[in-house]
Amino acid sequence: EDQVTQSPEALRLQEGESSSLNCSYTVSGLRGLFWYRQDPGKGPEFLFTLYSAGEEKEKERLKATLTKKESFLHITAPKPEDSATYLCAVPAGNNRKLIWGLGTSLAVNP
Amino acid sequence: NAGVTQTPKFQVLKTGQSMTLQCAQDMNHNSMYWYRQDPGMGLRLIYYSASEGTTDKGEVPNGYNVSRLNKREFSLRLESAAPSQTSVYFCASSESVTNTFGSGTRLTVV
Numbered sequence: 001e002d003q004v005t006q007s008p009e010a011l012r013l014q015e016g017e018s019s020s021l022n023c024s025y026t027v028s029g030l031r032g033l034f035w036y037r038q039d040p041g042k043g044p045e046f047l048f049t050l051y052s053a054g055e056e057k058e059k060e061r062l063k064a065t066l067t068k069k070e071s072f073l074h075i076t077a078p079k080p081e082d083s084a085t086y087l088c089a090v091p092a093g094n095n096r097k098l099i100w101g102l103g104t105s106l107a108v109n110p
Numbered sequence: 111n112a113g114v115t116q117t118p119k120f121q122v123l124k125t126g127q128s129m130t131l132q133c134a135q136d137m138n139h140n141s142m143y144w145y146r147q148d149p150g151m152g153l154r155l156i157y158y159s160a161s162e163g164t165t166d167k168g169e170v171p172n173g174y175n176v177s178r179l180n181k182r183e184f185s186l187r188l189e190s191a192a193p194s195q196t197s198v199y200f201c202a203s204s205e206s207v208t209n210t211f212g213s214g215t216r217l218t219v220v
Contacts, residue, residue, distance in 0.1 A: 034207070042213055042214070043200050044200075046208055046209070046210065049208060089153075097155055097168065098153075100153040102150070102151075
């Protein structure tokens with residue numbers, strides 16, 4: 001069964017304290033892995049798509065990486081405005097549907 | 111750029127009442143989706159429409175109906191609301207698999 005698991009569930013960092021979020025997946029034939037950011041009271045906002053092992057994408061303080069079994073979202077020198085829930089998802093079935101992880105809730109203290 | 115627009119933003123229903131959640135996108139996307147998001151359950155797909163004129167069940171379709179009115183609009187109807195349908199509902203659209211989300215409808219059924 002296709003599955004996406006994210007860890008940790010919650011993470012609290014001090015401003016400037018770098019860390020990584022994990023997304024592990026079990027799918028038959030990966031056709032992409034997506035990272036989203038969700039702020040309270042809003043819909044998820046697209047961050048990155050990764051398609052093959054070894055691929056990396058960067059945006060400001062965020063860098064996403066992909067292996068054959070998992071993806072990491074590295075946050076370098078985070079700021080309070082990086083506080084949000086980070087979700088990952090993979091396509092499943094007929095490729096029109098996404099399977100979502102439960103997310104990591106990140107809080108960055110000033 | 112409006113993107114994906116959902117109405118209403120908040121709604122309280124009594125058990126047994128019916129209502130329709132509206133969604134419209136202005137990005138000329140072919141695919142549209144309805145999700146619900148619950149604490150500890152993540153995002154779950156209710157229904158999706160791969161193109162105008164087609165709709166398919168997702169993971170949790172029971173108690174819901176959908177209408178793809180045209181390429182822009184995709185509505186979700188609750189015929190007889192139940193407390194278990196208390197949730198935050200998100201509409202999304204996509205051209206490939208990357209979903210663009212609306213800001214959500216917070217529905218409470220009492």
